[in-house]
Amino acid sequence: MIAKKQITVTIDGQKCVGEQGQTILQIATANSIHIPTLCYLKDLSSWGGCRMCIVEVAGSPKVVPSCATPAADGATYAANNDRLRGLRRLTLELLFSERNHICPICPMNHGDCELQQQGYQHGMDNVRYPYLYPSLPMDMSGKYFALDHNRCILCTRCIRVCDEVEGVHTLDVAFRGEKNRVIVDLNATFGASDSCTSCGACVAACPTGALFDKAAAFRGKLNNCQTVRTTCTECPVGCGLLVSTKQNRIVEVFGDHDSPVNRGHLCVRGRYETWAVPRERIVQPMIRTIHTLKPVSWQQALREIARIRGKLDATQTALLVSPRITNETAKVVTRLAARFGKVGMFVAHDEAALCSAGVTASGKVDMLTDADAIIVLGAQLSRTHGVLAAKIRTAVRRHGAKLLVLHARKSELDAYADICANVVSLEHVFWDRVAGVLKNAKRPALVYGAASMTPIGVTVMERLIKILEGNPSGKAPIMIPLTASTNSLELARMGIGPVEEIAPWLDAQPLQYLHIVASDEPDGGARLLDETPARELLKQIDCVVAQASYQSELTEIARIVLPAAPWFEKSGTVTNIEGRELPLRPVLPPHGEAREDAGILEALLS
Amino acid sequence: MSDKPKIRVATAWLGGCSGCHMSFLDLDERLIELSQLVEFTASPITDVKEIPEVDVGIVEGAVCTDENEHVLRTMRAQCKVLIALGDCAVTGNIPAMRNQFKLEDVVARGFIETESTQIGEMPNDPVVPRLLERVRPLHEIVRVDAYIPGCPPDADTIWYVLTELLAGRAPKWDERTLNYD
Numbered sequence: 001m002i003a004k005k006q007i008t009v010t011i012d013g014q015k016c017v018g019e020q021g022q023t024i025l026q027i028a029t030a031n032s033i034h035i036p037t038l039c040y041l042k043d044l045s046s047w048g049g050c051r052m053c054i055v056e057v058a059g060s061p062k063v064v065p066s067c068a069t070p071a072a073d074g075a076t077y078a079a080n081n082d083r084l085r086g087l088r089r090l091t092l093e094l095l096f097s098e099r100n101h102i103c104p105i106c107p108m109n110h111g112d113c114e115l116q117q118q119g120y121q122h123g124m125d126n127v128r129y130p131y132l133y134p135s136l137p138m139d140m141s142g143k144y145f146a147l148d149h150n151r152c153i154l155c156t157r158c159i160r161v162c163d164e165v166e167g168v169h170t171l172d173v174a175f176r177g178e179k180n181r182v183i184v185d186l187n188a189t190f191g192a193s194d195s196c197t198s199c200g201a202c203v204a205a206c207p208t209g210a211l212f213d214k215a216a217a218f219r220g221k222l223n224n225c226q227t228v229r230t231t232c233t234e235c236p237v238g239c240g241l242l243v244s245t246k247q248n249r250i251v252e253v254f255g256d257h258d259s260p261v262n263r264g265h266l267c268v269r270g271r272y273e274t275w276a277v278p279r280e281r282i283v284q285p286m287i288r289t290i291h292t293l294k295p296v297s298w299q300q301a302l303r304e305i306a307r308i309r310g311k312l313d314a315t316q317t318a319l320l321v322s323p324r325i326t327n328e329t330a331k332v333v334t335r336l337a338a339r340f341g342k343v344g345m346f347v348a349h350d351e352a353a354l355c356s357a358g359v360t361a362s363g364k365v366d367m368l369t370d371a372d373a374i375i376v377l378g379a380q381l382s383r384t385h386g387v388l389a390a391k392i393r394t395a396v397r398r399h400g401a402k403l404l405v406l407h408a409r410k411s412e413l414d415a416y417a418d419i420c421a422n423v424v425s426l427e428h429v430f431w432d433r434v435a436g437v438l439k440n441a442k443r444p445a446l447v448y449g450a451a452s453m454t455p456i457g458v459t460v461m462e463r464l465i466k467i468l469e470g471n472p473s474g475k476a477p478i479m480i481p482l483t484a485s486t487n488s489l490e491l492a493r494m495g496i497g498p499v500e501e502i503a504p505w506l507d508a509q510p511l512q513y514l515h516i517v518a519s520d521e522p523d524g525g526a527r528l529l530d531e532t533p534a535r536e537l538l539k540q541i542d543c544v545v546a547q548a549s550y551q552s553e554l555t556e557i558a559r560i561v562l563p564a565a566p567w568f569e570k571s572g573t574v575t576n577i578e579g580r581e582l583p584l585r586p587v588l589p590p591h592g593e594a595r596e597d598a599g600i601l602e603a604l605l606s
Numbered sequence: 607m608s609d610k611p612k613i614r615v616a617t618a619w620l621g622g623c624s625g626c627h628m629s630f631l632d633l634d635e636r637l638i639e640l641s642q643l644v645e646f647t648a649s650p651i652t653d654v655k656e657i658p659e660v661d662v663g664i665v666e667g668a669v670c671t672d673e674n675e676h677v678l679r680t681m682r683a684q685c686k687v688l689i690a691l692g693d694c695a696v697t698g699n700i701p702a703m704r705n706q707f708k709l710e711d712v713v714a715r716g717f718i719e720t721e722s723t724q725i726g727e728m729p730n731d732p733v734v735p736r737l738l739e740r741v742r743p744l745h746e747i748v749r750v751d752a753y754i755p756g757c758p759p760d761a762d763t764i765w766y767v768l769t770e771l772l773a774g775r776a777p778k779w780d781e782r783t784l785n786y787d
Contacts, residue, residue, distance in 0.1 A: 123779035
């Protein structure tokens with residue numbers, strides 16, 4: 001790489017060194033000179049719309065927005081003086097007068113609002129412009145967040161993050177002058193939006209209370225919450241989370257900007273589904289009497305399990321675990337293996353082959369953003385692995401990366417693809433087209449899912465790699481395996497065999513005792529019961545123990561239920577598709593008598 | 607007791623919840639100190655209705671009715687320094703939320719359409735003050751000399767502004783002293 005030319009500028013009398021092409025704001029920030037901003041957000045394109053970051057240029061009567069003006073070598077700038085402070089205060093007054101900013105009734109009040117903070121910092125004790133009091137609607141139709149136009153300052157941070165990071169461009173502005181307003185799709189609502197993925201990036205980017213999370217509103221101020229860094233266990237991407245809590249409750253969940261995996265971005269699953277939807281927790285061990293589950297102590301529950309198992313031969317017992325368990329829990333499982341007739345991990349349908357393949361990604365998932373050709377083979381990732389889908393969309397939208405989606409089912413990603421085809425119907429002409437699209441690929445990536453492990457899938461994959469390697473650049477693609485289940489690749493490597501069809505697994509030998517570690521599966525592990533034969537077979541087992549965080553159909557049929565800690569009460573590590581070992585940290589103390597999976601299984605050992 | 611003549615103060619409560627006056631009373635023992643320097647005349651606290659000529663007028667609440675406007679103009683005419691106390695007086699705040707709607711719709715909602723109203727009637731007694739078409743902060747009607755934002759401003763902020771003004775200084779506002787809630 002060629003080093004950029006160094007430039008020297010003077011800001012507020014201080015000599016500052018930067019690179020050619022850097023903005024005045026970037027150089028000032030790098031040299032610890034504070035310039036107030038509102039519409040500027042690091043990692044997004046500059047907009048230069050709010051005029052808070054204005055600076056004076058020596059020799060020019062005009063002020064310029066420092067976030068959007070490249071610094072000129074040798075130039076002298078003033079970033080903070082009385083004139084600029086006065087102009088910035090005027091800007092703030094105009095912003096406050098334009099909409100209905102009523103701080104006392106806003107969830108961002110008390111320090112979470114950047115507009116309010118700027119008002120304080122600029123000594124704005126009143127607004128000298130007449131208030132417009134426009135009559136503006138609210139959009140409460142979104143499942144997880146709402147848009148209140150009364151508090152919007154049209155900074156377009158939401159629009160830019162939706163476009164540049166999530167890559168869907170659901171939001172934009174419409175109408176002219178004072179009627180200018182953020183819109184969803186073509187003036188629809190969040191609830192009726194076709195394109196919105198509910199990733200919540202717009203809410204995280206909003207400087208005011210215009211976009212806010214419904215579940216977080218009025219639950220506590222973020223600036224006096226405790227924040228814990230942990231890892232999302234909803235899918236195998238392993239995004240970093242920042243979880244804010246107050247009084248033993250989760251107030252809000254945001255992406256961790258320091259995470260090399262997701263760089264602050266999240267999808268709807270990590271951002272909301274794990275905490276913003278109320279679910280019935282299991283708070284104590286329970287043993288079924290004739291019809292109902294009766295609360296018992298841990299001692300009673302464990303004694304009952306020991307009594308039942310004591311009468312049985314090991315071959316009559318089995319242990320079935322969720323792919324969400326931590327690596328530490330998996331170690332206990334492998335130690336327990338000898339005491340059970342068989343041990344398995346339930347995974348998504350058709351996924352066993354991929355889980356057992358012992359693969360990890362040959363590059364970092366973040367490299368997808370820079371890839372110039374991406375092939376998605378036999379994987380459904382648009383909704384289930386939202387952060388990956390976002391990286392792929394932005395690669396396509398930002399720098400025109402070629403996208404091939406080869407799968408068995410349709411997905412939202414198809415709309416962005418150059419070629420989109422069913423893997424089972426590939427003809428000769430088709431390969432000419434594929435070769436044409438991939439011709440100039442210099443940074444290719446191949447994301448492969450469960451369906452790539454079928455005979456045709458393997459053939460297709462080999463052919464794609466051959467095409468890429470035959471290109472002028474001859475670059476082999478970054479290979480990213482994609483399972484549906486969180487930790488399944490690592491667990492399979494540790495020797496816990498994946499089970500995709502429950503019924504044949506159960507049927508292979510008659511069981512009297514089945515211990516299911518359902519962990520905090522979204523459906524409480526109830527997907528085990530999806531197939532009728534599996535359901536019938538489970539009912540025939542004399543004793544089913546469900547170790548789960550939430551009530552579900554599974555706990556309904558279990559004879560003994562043990563309360564397990566969900567993701568926010570867990571410690572340990574999980575391994576993502578890159579092979580990166582990621583930490584889980586307890587965000588809250590255990591609820592009720594819940595214990596971590598590893599601890600419960602240890603108790604079975606003794 | 608000093609021989610210095612006391613500064614005469616009047617306060618008024620317009621369209622607001624009285625929270626700002628409550629916050630004023632939260633000065634607690636500082637009220638005794640203040641009473642050494644200041645003489646309270648007309649005020650909801652003293653229950654004196656007619657505003658005499660004073661040095662300082664302190665007004666809470668937004669201008670919602672013709673009576674509010676009359677009181678405000680009287681206060682302005684009678685005082686040398688007028689202080690807008692609290693967000694309603696400074697910005698219009700919650701009372702001004704009705705500005706987004708037509709006045710008759712707001713009144714109908716309040717007096718006829720509320721869920722608990724059985725037989726509603728629009729208020730029409732000439733004694734009842736007329737609602738203005740739009741709620742306004744004080745400075746959109748008269749000249750205001752100092753602002754104390756806050757909903758309500760806390761007692762420490764009120765104390766800070768009053769002591770600064772009594773010392774002949776303009777209060778300095780920054781993130782330590784300002785509060786819009």
